[in-house]
Amino acid sequence: xxxxxxxxxxxxxxxxxxxxxxxxxxxxxxxxxxxxxxxxxxxxxxxxxxxxxxxxxxxxxxxxxxxxxxxxxxxxxxxxxxxxxxxxxxxxxxxxxxxxxxxxxxxxxxxxxxxxxxxxxxxxxxxxxxxxxxxxxxxxxxxxxxxxxxxxxxxxxxxxxxxxxxxxxxxxxxxxxxxxxxxxxxxxxxxxxxxxxxxxxxxxxxxxxxxxxxxxxxxxxxxxxxxxxxxxxxxxxxxxxxxxxxxxxxxxxxxxxxxxxxxxxxxxxxxxxxxxxxxxxxxxxxxxxxxxxxxxxxxxxxxxxxxxxxxxxxxxxxxxxxxxxxxxxxxxxxxxxxxxxxxxxxxxxxxxxxxxxxxxxxxxxxxxxxxxxxxxxxxxxxxxxxxxxxxxxxxxxxxxxxxxxxxxxxxxxxxxxxxxxxxxxxxxxxxxxxxxxxxxxxxxxxxxxxxxxxxx
Amino acid sequence: xxxxxxxxxxxxxxxxxxxxxxxxxxxxxxxxxxxxxxxxxxxxxxxxxxxxxxxxxxxxxxxxxxxxxxxxxxxxxxxxxxxxxxxxxxxxxxxxxxxxxxxxxxxxxxxxxxxxxxxxxxxxxxxxxxxxxxxxxxxxxxxxxxxxxxxxxxxxxxxxxxxxxxxxxxxxxxxxxxxxxxxxxxxxxxxxxxxxxxxxxxxxxxxxxxxxxxxxxxxxxxxxxxxxxxxxxxxxxxxxxxxxxxxxxxxxxxxxxxxxxxxxxxxxxxxxxxxxxxxxxxxxxxxxxxxxxxxxxxxxxxxxxxxxxxxxxxxxxxxxxxxxxxxxxxxxxxxxxxxxxxxxxxxxxxxxxxxxxxxxxxxxxxxxxxxxxxxxxxxx
Numbered sequence: 001x002x003x004x005x006x007x008x009x010x011x012x013x014x015x016x017x018x019x020x021x022x023x024x025x026x027x028x029x030x031x032x033x034x035x036x037x038x039x040x041x042x043x044x045x046x047x048x049x050x051x052x053x054x055x056x057x058x059x060x061x062x063x064x065x066x067x068x069x070x071x072x073x074x075x076x077x078x079x080x081x082x083x084x085x086x087x088x089x090x091x092x093x094x095x096x097x098x099x100x101x102x103x104x105x106x107x108x109x110x111x112x113x114x115x116x117x118x119x120x121x122x123x124x125x126x127x128x129x130x131x132x133x134x135x136x137x138x139x140x141x142x143x144x145x146x147x148x149x150x151x152x153x154x155x156x157x158x159x160x161x162x163x164x165x166x167x168x169x170x171x172x173x174x175x176x177x178x179x180x181x182x183x184x185x186x187x188x189x190x191x192x193x194x195x196x197x198x199x200x201x202x203x204x205x206x207x208x209x210x211x212x213x214x215x216x217x218x219x220x221x222x223x224x225x226x227x228x229x230x231x232x233x234x235x236x237x238x239x240x241x242x243x244x245x246x247x248x249x250x251x252x253x254x255x256x257x258x259x260x261x262x263x264x265x266x267x268x269x270x271x272x273x274x275x276x277x278x279x280x281x282x283x284x285x286x287x288x289x290x291x292x293x294x295x296x297x298x299x300x301x302x303x304x305x306x307x308x309x310x311x312x313x314x315x316x317x318x319x320x321x322x323x324x325x326x327x328x329x330x331x332x333x334x335x336x337x338x339x340x341x342x343x344x345x346x347x348x349x350x351x352x353x354x355x356x357x358x359x360x361x362x363x364x365x366x367x368x369x370x371x372x373x374x375x376x377x378x379x380x381x382x383x384x385x386x387x388x389x390x391x392x393x394x395x396x397x398x399x400x401x402x403x404x405x406x407x408x409x410x411x412x413x414x415x416x417x418x419x420x421x422x423x424x425x426x427x428x429x430x431x432x433x434x435x436x437x438x439x440x441x442x443x444x445x446x447x448x449x450x451x452x453x454x455x456x
Numbered sequence: 457x458x459x460x461x462x463x464x465x466x467x468x469x470x471x472x473x474x475x476x477x478x479x480x481x482x483x484x485x486x487x488x489x490x491x492x493x494x495x496x497x498x499x500x501x502x503x504x505x506x507x508x509x510x511x512x513x514x515x516x517x518x519x520x521x522x523x524x525x526x527x528x529x530x531x532x533x534x535x536x537x538x539x540x541x542x543x544x545x546x547x548x549x550x551x552x553x554x555x556x557x558x559x560x561x562x563x564x565x566x567x568x569x570x571x572x573x574x575x576x577x578x579x580x581x582x583x584x585x586x587x588x589x590x591x592x593x594x595x596x597x598x599x600x601x602x603x604x605x606x607x608x609x610x611x612x613x614x615x616x617x618x619x620x621x622x623x624x625x626x627x628x629x630x631x632x633x634x635x636x637x638x639x640x641x642x643x644x645x646x647x648x649x650x651x652x653x654x655x656x657x658x659x660x661x662x663x664x665x666x667x668x669x670x671x672x673x674x675x676x677x678x679x680x681x682x683x684x685x686x687x688x689x690x691x692x693x694x695x696x697x698x699x700x701x702x703x704x705x706x707x708x709x710x711x712x713x714x715x716x717x718x719x720x721x722x723x724x725x726x727x728x729x730x731x732x733x734x735x736x737x738x739x740x741x742x743x744x745x746x747x748x749x750x751x752x753x754x755x756x757x758x759x760x761x762x763x764x765x766x767x768x769x770x771x772x773x774x775x776x777x778x779x780x781x782x783x784x785x786x787x788x789x790x791x792x793x794x795x796x797x798x799x800x801x802x803x804x805x806x807x808x809x810x811x812x813x814x815x816x817x818x819x820x821x822x823x824x825x826x827x828x829x830x831x832x833x834x835x836x
Binding site for chain 2: 080083084087090091092093094095096097227228253338339341342344345346348349350352356357362364365366368369370371372373376380
């Protein structure tokens with residue numbers, strides 16, 4: 001028997017905005033649920049027969065858009081009065097002064113929307129028409145107030161449309177709004193400057209997190225940073241950073257989730273890939289979505305498939321984390337393999353439960369205490385990585401399968417979600433963004449229930 | 457232990473500021489001789505107006521005022537709209553916190569030893585500089601905790617941030633750091649070890665020393681560590697309570713005036729409870745006589761020290777991997793005993809034992825300046 005979800009006028013409007021080609025029957029208030037989003041937090045096994053090429057989720061967290069646009073002089077002269085007079089959805093504004101190559105600048109930071117998710121920094125030189133605008137946009141925080149939930153592709157477009165709808169009043173010419181979103185104009189000036197990609201999965205007994213603790217990222221010289229529930233690879237200013245952490249624990253530490261919720265969400269592991277500038281092009285760029293802006297190649301749009309490909313590529317290099325496919329033969333050690341033996345020994349010592357030191361830390365200690373050469377350390381590391389992979393129980397194919405990507409683990413925080421309430425965005429804006437960010441022939445999959453941010 | 461360097465101090469207070477200052481801060485500063493570093497850029501926050509009012513958004517404004525130079529003195533002030541009988545009234549601007557970085561204020565450097573009178577001298581400077589900004593000059597007594605506050609005290613210490621240097625102790629030689637107040641170290645990294653979180657009221661941060669400290673002789677080209685202690689709020693009150701009598705503000709106990717020597721005593725007391733070991737590199741390992749820097753005996757001796765695993769357990773692992781011959785086992789046993797004896801871990805707390813008598817733990821005064829006799833009496 002089909003259950004009838006609570007359909008509100010806002011939800012119907014939401015669906016019609018998302019999919020105007022669909023028809024809904026307001027008399028029966030019936031919404032057919034096609035492939036409802038699973039609620040399970042178990043990691044699905046890889047489906048080898050899967051031919052899915054479209055994903056329902058958009059795995060992005062924090063993003064940065066950079067653009068150049070003309071803003072209303074009244075707004076730049078006295079933002080506080082302008083915000084109050086026009087009733088803009090701005091929570092805070094902070095002016096400051098800065099410097100650029102062209103001379104001293106005026107800066108203005110705006111917290112947009114009633115809750116959180118959109119922060120705008122405007123930088124301009126007095127007397128000039130164009131202002132540099134940086135939009136820090138987090139679609140999940142925008143709609144749910146926290147980033148533990150995973151937004152769908154439709155929700156990503158919806159949140160981006162909301163941001164544009166609320167920023168339009170400050171533009172000198174409101175018809176310039178396509179310059180706020182990269183990829184909407186063929187010769188546009190907006191581009192994506194940074195993206196955080198993510199994948200959330202279940203990690204029973206934190207085995208996968210512990211595997212990442214002992215892992216090394218090839219080519220990254222900075223040692224990984226360890227906290228009790230997280231590991232981060234790459235320096236804080238690096239263009240590529242990978243973070244692996246227990247999302248539920250992080251949200252509890254930041255007061256985003258009550259401690260008792262760890263019973264449900266304590267095992268959710270989040271894999272995060274933070275890309276900036278050139279690295280965006282390395283992992284996501286292709287001839288269709290890269291454009292020359294300001295003399296440099298920039299990323300101007302992306303689709304979920306590309307983002308998932310980047311996650312697979314970025315996290316796929318941790319050969320010491322995943323169990324190798326097929327039969328695995330333990331290497332035999334003969335003469336001249338002292339370093340290899342030491343590598344296996346260190347890997348085993350690092351895995352021992354009592355050990356407070358990880359494999360990379362033990363390698364760093366070996367270098368410090370013995371002054372061992374890079375060649376020696378490499379031999380030890382290579383052998384240790386093989387040993388670590390041998391003990392892993394997770395396969396790369398399962399972790400990054402289409403099925404796992406299409407049913408990620410989600411965290412719900414009702415206390416925060418109830419604070420978020422949005423009016424619908426402008427439909428024209430939504431349609432225009434959809435044309436670029438929704439892959440062609442993406443199948444329609446209707447949400448089962450109204451999202452929390454559409455409360456009447 | 458080297459002398460304790462006081463870095464940042466933070467005061468909480470509530471003193472009304474002159475509204476004329478916010479009309480044109482630069483002009484006001486020029487006219488009143490205030491050493492303002494930069495213009496004041498207030499952050500405005502908006503809140504929906506309550507029902508019944510004229511519908512205009514309620515505003516609250518926060519400002520940072522930097523004096524002398526960036527990082528030396530930072531004043532934080534705030535003002536909020538208030539709704540009374542459905543009428544929105546703009547509130548008054550109050551000074552809420554005063555952050556002072558003593559070495560930056562007195563010497564323009566992030567790290568510099570302070571004399572016994574330098575704390576009092578810096579606080580006198582704070583009073584002199586902030587006084588022209590006050591709406592009522594009599595409120596100057598509410599700027600420094602303990603100052604002329606026999607009745608209705610307002611100001612109290614919110615944060616104390618101090619540091620001690622460990623010359624000759626490379627950070628890579630420190631292992632298994634833990635403190636009863638924070639638990640084990642978090643965010644372990646080659647160049648930094650941190651106990652407690654930035655948001656916690658009790659934090660110890662060990663960093664590799666990069667900046668040269670002018671007042672420590674022979675410091676250049678030495679490897680070493682800086683151990684920084686940051687205490688806030690109730691944790692500060694609890695730790696300082698051993699040497700200072702708390703003052704009561706709105707029936708809540710708070711930290712009042714303290715002497716320079718009590719900061720040294722505070723640092724020593726906290727660090728005496730620091731757990732962990734310092735494992736120096738044996739001199740025999742620094743210049744190995746043979747060709748091989750890494751041997752199994754050395755590695756197993758080291759790994760057993762670093763991981764707390766029983767040497768027998770590691771040896772069993774090794775034998776399973778290598779399957780050594782009886783003669784190799786015999787040789788290994790002998791070498792292992794020799795290498796193990798070279799490793800001498802020291803309890804970490806031992807590094808903080810005083811090496812100088814307390815009277816010599818402070819530097820001679822290098823800076824002239826006005827000294828308020830009352831502040832000198834309280835903080836000297």
